[in-house]
Amino acid sequence: MDHGVREPERLGRTRLPDGRLLGWAEWGPADGTPVLLCPGAATSRRLAFGGDAVDAAGVRLVSVDRPGLGASDPAPGRTLTDWAVDIGHLVRERTLRAPLAVGFSQGAPFALALAAHRLVRAVAVVSGSDELAHPRFAHSLNPRVRDMVDAVAAGPGAAEASFAGFGGADALWELIITTSPETDRAVYTDPVFRHAFRRAMDEAFARGPAGYARDTVLAMSRWPFDPAGITVPVDLWYGQQDTSPVHSPDLGESLARLIPTATRHLLPAAGGALLWTHAEDVLRSLLAHVR
Incomplete structure (x- = not known):
């Protein structure tokens, strides 16, 4: 099985007003409904999802490298608000009229930031990281994750330097495999998927670990927006078998109460690899909000 991974149909980089370049990849019809993908931690624009379902649904899937990862130039000290500004420019330059967004894993707060800034019409959060630094998780985080959140709160600069020293694609791959349930390992270690996943990770670290380190600081910090102020539809997708310590500790239960x-959507037999095992369901629900 390939779990819907495909080579990009279009690749490019868009110049931002400050001169930086933002890398992107596209699949599906160029005149289709734009869906912006905010990828998971330390993966590049090349890791797709949905396969043939993207074409069948008439979706123009646009995956974007965050600054410092893959084909996107670095932006030291960037914030989730800065990300929304960058995407606002990309939307205008690429004529992505009234886009939707998908945020997978660590990409979740980036997708929700687009919703908070009214850049997208609807969002699907899939196996998403939550606001891990929020007081509601004070006593429910994995101890290692709690240490990371505390380190960022105590000194973001020092924490970022520490995260940069974590390693690279090999270390992160090992962490993912060892913390995933069997249902997810079956996806991640499938030869076709593994090749696509590992290549995306290698590309994400091509400029070094700084982009990954900055993303991790943002993931372990308080969000600069109030989820209660989001007004567009938000689908929260979680698998009950998901064992990732950096996804939502309560599988989106409290986040669903915060976002009006x-x-x-809680799937009893699924794990964290929902983006690839249930891609058609995610796309169908997302598109239903605007069609």
Whole structure:
């Protein structure tokens, strides 16, 4: 099985007003409904999802490298708000009229930031990281994750330097495999998927670990927006078998209560690899909000 991974149909880089370049990849019809993908931690624009379902649904899937990862130039000290500004420019330059967004894993807060800034019409959060630094998780985080959150709160600069020293694609791959349930390992270690996943990770670290380190600081910090202020539809997708310590500790239960427009989809037999095992369901629900 390939779990819907495909080579990009279009690749490019868009110049931002400050001169930086933002890398992107596209699949599906160029005149289709734009869906912006905010990838998971330390993966590049090349890791797709949905396969043939993207074409069948008439979706123009656009995956974007965050600054410092893959083909996107670095932006030291960037924030989730800065990300929304960058994407606002990309939307205008690439004529992505009224886009939707998908945020997978660590990409979740980046996708929700687009919703908070009213850049997208609806969002699907898939196996998403939550606001891990929020007081509601004070006593429910994995101890290692709690240490990371505390380190960022105590000194973001020092924490970022520490995260940069974590390693690279090999170390992160090992962490993913050892913390995933069997249902997810079956996806990640499938030869076709593994090749696509590992290549995306290698590309993400091509400029060094700084982009990954900055993303991790943002993932372990308080969000600069209030989820209660989001007004567009938000689908929260979680698998009950998901064992990732950096995804939502309560599988989106409290986040669904905070976001007034949220619908939570909890799948008993699924794990964290939902983006590839249930891609058609995710796309169908997302598109239903605007069609």
